[in-house]
Amino acid sequence: MIPARTKVLAVMLVVAALGLSGCGPSTDAEKRVRAALKATERLSRSYLYSETFTDKAGSHDTTVLGFVEDDFRYKAHVTVGGRPTLDESVNDDALAVRFLDPARIGDFLRRPTKQDKGGSGLGADKTAASPVATKAKTGPTAAELLPTHRWVLDPAGAPAVVGTPSGDRLVGADPVLDSLDVLAYVERSIGEADRIVEFSEDSLEYKKAEDPFEHPKKGSGVVRYDFEAPKLPKASQTANGNQVTPDARHFRKMSVYVKDGRVVQVAEKIDVAARLKDLAEIYDTKFPADRSKDQLAVIAIDALNAIRQGQGQQPVRLRSMEFKLADLGGSVKVDMPTDTTTASLALLENRGRAADAAVGAVEAAALAATLAAPPPPPS
Amino acid sequence: MSPLRVVLSLLAGLAVAGLLSACGRSDAFPSAATPGKAVQALDLAGLPSDLLGLAVKKEDVAEPVSKVPATFIDGLALYSLRHNELVQATLQVTRFNHSADVGSEKFRLSVVNQIGSSTPRPFRLGGRTVYLTTGTKQSIAVWFSGRYMLLLASRADYDEPRTLLRKALELQP
Numbered sequence: 001m002i003p004a005r006t007k008v009l010a011v012m013l014v015v016a017a018l019g020l021s022g023c024g025p026s027t028d029a030e031k032r033v034r035a036a037l038k039a040t041e042r043l044s045r046s047y048l049y050s051e052t053f054t055d056k057a058g059s060h061d062t063t064v065l066g067f068v069e070d071d072f073r074y075k076a077h078v079t080v081g082g083r084p085t086l087d088e089s090v091n092d093d094a095l096a097v098r099f100l101d102p103a104r105i106g107d108f109l110r111r112p113t114k115q116d117k118g119g120s121g122l123g124a125d126k127t128a129a130s131p132v133a134t135k136a137k138t139g140p141t142a143a144e145l146l147p148t149h150r151w152v153l154d155p156a157g158a159p160a161v162v163g164t165p166s167g168d169r170l171v172g173a174d175p176v177l178d179s180l181d182v183l184a185y186v187e188r189s190i191g192e193a194d195r196i197v198e199f200s201e202d203s204l205e206y207k208k209a210e211d212p213f214e215h216p217k218k219g220s221g222v223v224r225y226d227f228e229a230p231k232l233p234k235a236s237q238t239a240n241g242n243q244v245t246p247d248a249r250h251f252r253k254m255s256v257y258v259k260d261g262r263v264v265q266v267a268e269k270i271d272v273a274a275r276l277k278d279l280a281e282i283y284d285t286k287f288p289a290d291r292s293k294d295q296l297a298v299i300a301i302d303a304l305n306a307i308r309q310g311q312g313q314q315p316v317r318l319r320s321m322e323f324k325l326a327d328l329g330g331s332v333k334v335d336m337p338t339d340t341t342t343a344s345l346a347l348l349e350n351r352g353r354a355a356d357a358a359v360g361a362v363e364a365a366a367l368a369a370t371l372a373a374p375p376p377p378p379s
Numbered sequence: 380m381s382p383l384r385v386v387l388s389l390l391a392g393l394a395v396a397g398l399l400s401a402c403g404r405s406d407a408f409p410s411a412a413t414p415g416k417a418v419q420a421l422d423l424a425g426l427p428s429d430l431l432g433l434a435v436k437k438e439d440v441a442e443p444v445s446k447v448p449a450t451f452i453d454g455l456a457l458y459s460l461r462h463n464e465l466v467q468a469t470l471q472v473t474r475f476n477h478s479a480d481v482g483s484e485k486f487r488l489s490v491v492n493q494i495g496s497s498t499p500r501p502f503r504l505g506g507r508t509v510y511l512t513t514g515t516k517q518s519i520a521v522w523f524s525g526r527y528m529l530l531l532a533s534r535a536d537y538d539e540p541r542t543l544l545r546k547a548l549e550l551q552p
Contacts, residue, residue: 042503071502072541092541156538161502161511355536 030196033225033256034187040263041183044069044332045325049179053172053319056298064179069334071161076176080104087151088176091336095157095345095352098337102147106371108174109364110349110357142343143367153340157352171248172317174350182323186256186266189227192249199224199255210274212320213255213267222264227254232278242311245304251275251316266323270316272297411478415447421456423472423552431543433460433467451479460543468533468543472552475526487523494530495519507548520544527552 049064061081068074078086084100086108099105142152159177171178171185178185190196200206201215216222229252237244251272257265272279273293279300280287287296297318305315346352346360347367420441428435438457444450454474459466480486491499495512499521502509510521518540520531531547533540 042508070504070506072504072545092545093539094542158541161500353538 029198029225030190032198032223032258033190033196036256036258036261036263037183037187039261040325040328043262043329044327045329046327046332047179047182048322048324048326049175049182050322051172051175051178051319052321053317054294054298055318056302062175064175066176066179067332067334068180069332072158073334074180075334076179078175080107086176087337089334089336090158091334093156093158094153094336095159096151096153096337096340097146097345097348097351098149098151099146100149102149103371105146106368108348109368110347110351110361112361112365140341140343141363142345142347143363143370145341145343146367147371151337151340152345153336153342154345154352155342157345157356159350160354169350170314170317172319177350179323182266182321183263186254186263189249189252189254189268192230192247192252193227193254194230195228197226197228199226210253212253212269212271216257220259222257222259225256225258227252227256229253232275232282235282235284243307245308245311245313246279246316247313248316262325262328264325264328266321268319268321270319272301272316272318276300411476412449412451413453413476414449416445418444418447418450418452419454419474421454421472421474421552423456423458423470423550425551426458426470430460431539431546433462433543435460435470438469451476466534467537468531468540470547471530471532473528473530474552475528477526479526481523481526481528490528491521494521504545504548509544509548520547522548524552 045068047064047066047068049066051062053060053062063079065077066074067076072092073090075087075089077084078088080101083104085104086100087098089096099108142154145152169177197203197205199216201208213224216224229250232246232250233244235243248270251270251274252268253271253274254266254268256263257267273296276287276293276296279285287299291299301316301318308315344352344356344360346356347363348360352360422437426435436459438459440455440457444455452473453476454472456472458470458472460468460470475481491510491512494510495514497513499510499512502511507522512519512521513535514532516535517532518535518537520533520540522529529547529550529552531544533543537543
């Protein structure tokens with residue numbers, strides 16, 4: 001028979017645990033995040049998107065300052081490594097672009113494998129590329145204009161919004177579209193998370209040492225929701241004849257900050273360093289002892305991506321991302337620049353008319369070759 | 380088959396067969412539905428004869444609609460938007476009958492999900508929600524206004540589909 005004192009203690013512990021867990025059922029937290037995403041997506045807004053990507057060469061910072069009037073009217077200012085790089089404005093079908101740092105044009109050029117994909121159209125039906133390319137050239141081309149810091153306007157070159165979901169696009173390949181897509185990316189991440197909980201420092205499950213994100217300020221009215229990553233797949237797990245390899249979801253730490261039912265901030269870290277021990281155990285491997293955790297994370301992700309890409313899967317991007325929203329529902333107006341020169345922007349990835357994509361790919365290759373060529377020797 | 384004929388057959392199918400099944404109320408069918416012959420031809424007041432440089436022409440859809448035994452719509456109009464006689468887009472205006480729960484998001488989604496060949500995605504334009512999807516070589520936009528549903532289908536190679544959509548959103552059924 002259980003002594004009465006033990007029963008009381010047990011009840012007290014249960015009450016304490018429930019009281020301290022800091023969250024209701026995970027489905028409630030998930031519903032609140034989904035509702036906040038839905039409410040926020042409808043609003044005009046400005047935002048600051050910051051991404052730090054890490055590879056063998058080190059860390060690479062990209063920021064996008066964006067202004068969204070609605071889904072077809074926005075502008076973005078991109079900086080890479082702290083240097084102003086690109087300005088882009090979209091007004092319905094029209095796209096205007098200028099490179100502030102022409103040395104970076106190569107990063108945004110159309111890649112040969114995407115010759116069939118243009119932008120524009122409501123849906124950019126990929127089967128529908130017209131054989132008729134943009135009007136005959138009567139002035140300078142975008143390849144000639146973009147290196148001169150000038151605005152180039154493509155009246156029908158806006159990026160497609162349907163038919164090229166980011167699931168089809170590598171995260172990191174297009175910072176402007178990545179930044180515009182963050183709320184949808186969060187929504188997809190909900191489906192990939194093990195569960196979503198409301199953040200509480202007092203939760204018995206909370207591990208301070210594993211939390212890379214800022215806490216909401218007390219009294220701010222901001223509620224933070226944390227996405228918990230699923231367990232890593234076992235080495236013996238297979239699917240379609242392939243070994244199941246860890247995905248971004250298995251390393252993702254994500255928090256969504258909500259205020260007054262709207263998303264005000266998103267933070268994500270693909271934290272491979274935190275799962276090195278698990279990776280070593282599951283795959284029965286040993287990492288070099290003379291490297292830092294961050295260096296080992298790069299080694300691990302390179303090895304993992306080699307397998308994933310061999311299986312035809314997208315690589316995992318080792319990154320930290322922060323997305324801060326402002327002016328939600330405010331008067332955000334996007335004007336197009338006036339000092340533009342009209343030309344096809346199909347040489348840029350995901351931009352230009354679908355009908356111009358093939359020509360754009362050729363232009364992109366030629367421009368890339370020009371940019372890569374050494375400067376002529378001084379005469 | 381001319382582009383307009385393709386669009387006509389597609390849209391007539393969407394307006395009638397699609398909407399019926401979208402409601403998921405076959406049990407309520409006899410009392411809730413409107414016979415196809417009773418579906419009225421609508422006129423979209425305020426629709427100019429020229430929209431973004433495209434000539435607007437009302438198309439006769441009475442015959443295909445009359446062949447449908449029952450539907451949840453009671454009014455329909457179809458306009459072609461042409462440049463040099465070539466149909467660049469069509470605008471369909473559909474009015475639901477009073478049995479259709481047009482105000483419910485569930486109903487709207489069930490209708491929208493039957494249109495197009497890709498999953499429709501909601502977008503925000505000028506404070507309104509528009510669902511975008513694709514058909515064969517065409518882009519399709521759908522939105523609701525009171526008891527009305529408007530559907531703008533444009534050729535995939537038409538250069539100004541979003542500008543046209545924003546213009547069409549200004550129309551009041």
